[in-house]
Amino acid sequence: MRKEPIKLFDLWRETMDAMVRHGLLLCSVDAEGKPNVMTIGWMTGGVVWGKPILCVFVRPSRYTYSRLEQVGEFTVNVLPPTFEEALQVCGTVSGRDVDKFERTGLTPAPAQKVRAPIVEQGVIHYECRVVHKNDVLPEFLAEEIRTAAYPQGNFHRVYFGEVVAAYASPDAAERLQK
Ligand SMILES: Cc1cc2nc3c(=O)[nH]c(=O)nc-3n(C[C@H](O)[C@H](O)[C@H](O)COP(=O)(O)O)c2cc1C
Numbered sequence: 001m002r003k004e005p006i007k008l009f010d011l012w013r014e015t016m017d018a019m020v021r022h023g024l025l026l027c028s029v030d031a032e033g034k035p036n037v038m039t040i041g042w043m044t045g046g047v048v049w050g051k052p053i054l055c056v057f058v059r060p061s062r063y064t065y066s067r068l069e070q071v072g073e074f075t076v077n078v079l080p081p082t083f084e085e086a087l088q089v090c091g092t093v094s095g096r097d098v099d100k101f102e103r104t105g106l107t108p109a110p111a112q113k114v115r116a117p118i119v120e121q122g123v124i125h126y127e128c129r130v131v132h133k134n135d136v137l138p139e140f141l142a143e144e145i146r147t148a149a150y151p152q153g154n155f156h157r158v159y160f161g162e163v164v165a166a167y168a169s170p171d172a173a174e175r176l177q178k
Helices: 012-021 063-070 081-090 100-104 143-149 172-177
Strands: 024-029 035-040 043-048 051-058 073-078 124-135 157-168
Touching (some): 012 024, 024 063, 035 051, 035 063, 035 081, 051 073, 073 157, 081 100
Antiparallel strands (some): 073 124
16 A cells, blocks of 8 residues: 655654553664664654654664664664564564574565665664664663663663654554454
């Protein structure tokens, strides 16, 4: 089905609900163009520097981190709940060891404005260019969060992505209900 352009917050509630329920898919690409996909459960969005921005949180141990350091572009894809199993695989297996597109049957498709692909099975897509990155600093972090989220360190790097394109299936909200 054809996907239509949206504004950043048109389907924000649906995006956040899906993220909390089973996660979203973050696609990255290396300098040779090989794509990778990983599940994310942490993302914020808003307007910074007068630009629509998504912030994603990626631990240095992730293969995705090395991809984002090579190519500062990514896509965030919202999938219906029927893809829960694929989201689980993309959130537990590393692209270092396995081609997750092949393993899950998810299909990478060319994005409109960035080198990282979108996931064709998604119903909402955000394309982003990294305009800033920053690390979570233990000394500035609330003690209870440090203890709960970082028992082994591996503090997230936060990538600020300017949203350069966003689009969705016309029936996205309905398909995310099921
Ligand atoms: C529901 C869910 C949410 C997750 N959210 C994040 C996240 O926001 N940031 C992160 O670094 N890892 C997150 N992970 C873990 C990564 O998806 C997982 O380590 C993945 O295998 C990394 O893949 P990669 O090595 O190919 O990059 C999440 C996992 C699940 C199952």
